[in-house]
Amino acid sequence: MPQKGGFAKNVKRAAGIGCQALQIFVGNPTGWAPPRLSEEELRRRGEQVKEEGINPLLVHAAYLINLAAVNEEVFQKSVRLLQETALRASHLQASYVVMHIGSHGGRGFKEGMDVFIKTLDHILKDWPPRVCLLLENTAGAGTSLGGTFISIGTILKALGNGVPLGVCLDTAHAWGAGYDWTTDEGFEKALAELDAHVDLKNIQAIHANDANSPRGSHRDRHAHIGEGLIGGEGFRRILSHPWPRELPVILETPEMGSHWDAVNLGRLQFFAGMTSDLPDPSLPDPATSRGK
Numbered sequence: 276m277p278q279k280g281g282f283a284k285n286v287k288r289a290a291g292i293g294c295q296a297l298q299i300f301v302g303n304p305t306g307w308a309p310p311r312l313s314e315e316e317l318r319r320r321g322e323q324v325k326e327e328g329i330n331p332l333l334v335h336a337a338y339l340i341n342l343a344a345v346n347e348e349v350f351q352k353s354v355r356l357l358q359e360t361a362l363r364a365s366h367l368q369a370s371y372v373v374m375h376i377g378s379h380g381g382r383g384f385k386e387g388m389d390v391f392i393k394t395l396d397h398i399l400k401d402w403p404p405r406v407c408l409l410l411e412n413t414a415g416a417g418t419s420l421g422g423t424f425i426s427i428g429t430i431l432k433a434l435g436n437g438v439p440l441g442v443c444l445d446t447a448h449a450w451g452a453g454y455d456w457t458t459d460e461g462f463e464k465a466l467a468e469l470d471a472h473v474d475l476k477n478i479q480a481i482h483a484n485d486a487n488s489p490r491g492s493h494r495d496r497h498a499h500i501g502e503g504l505i506g507g508e509g510f511r512r513i514l515s516h517p518w519p520r521e522l523p524v525i526l527e528t529p530e531m532g533s534h535w536d537a538v539n540l541g542r543l544q545f546f547a548g549m550t551s552d553l554p555d556p557s558l559p560d561p562a563t564s565r566g567k
């Protein structure tokens with residue numbers, strides 16, 4: 276959900292097009308300093324989300340956070356901002372914080388993973404109850420960690436079962452990392468790898484994004500559902516899997532206002548078999564024309 280135009284207005288807009296789950300940033304996604312917000316204001320916002328019938332709420336951590344950063348200042352700021360994000364998520368009564376796995380910044384994959392795990396272990400010792408941290412797979416660009424399901428599995432195994440930790444599967448990032456959603460064989464291979472290393476029951480959210488960058492390019496350009504290289508049939512495959520009913524599926528498609536948000540949402544519902552009409556973006560307003 277975008278922040279522009281005020282929190283309450285955007286929550287109403289999301290509910291108006293039929294969103295059942297919502298993901299927000301608590302500050303500028305590309306900045307270190309989130310705006311000052313009192314605990315009371317955060318609680319009020321959390322209530323607004325619930326009042327609109329939306330549950331769960333997910334908080335996406337800022338992109339700058341890197342728990343494996345080589346630069347000491349960036350490292351310290353990352354730890355502090357993640358802790359602040361978790362605290363705010365708890366005041367918002369959010370169920371999840373979603374975080375990208377960082378980058379080893381040249382120190383090598385093995386050492387980067389070790390630092391990431393050690394740092395996260397330390398942070399999780401003082402983590403708010405009732406908030407689960409979800410590690411999001413990346414497109415695996417450059418020195419980034421978390422582009423393979425095996426690397427995410429390594430983190431989960433190292434930290435054990437007693438921690439509030441899960442995984443958010445981003446369909447476009449997985450595509451960029453080389454996983455193929457466009458064929459039955461590719462899908463089954465990706466899912467088997469996910470289950471073997473991560474365990475499907477640890478998947479607690481999906482970021483449903485189509486991709487504009489080629490498979491395996493390690494680039495990350497999101498597209499509207501069905502308009503990119505994953506395509507509608509890719510989403511039908513992904514969403515036809517018997518995921519738990521309450522699994523939140525979040526759109527991070529290009530921000531183009533309610534019209535496209537409603538089209539993307541309607542398309543997810545169509546490919547998940549929840550509705551029989553595929554929204555056409557050339558129609559004036561798919562949200563109201565479908566009576567939702």
Ligand SMILES: [Zn+2]
Pocket residue numbers: 411445482527
């Ligand atoms: Zn994502």
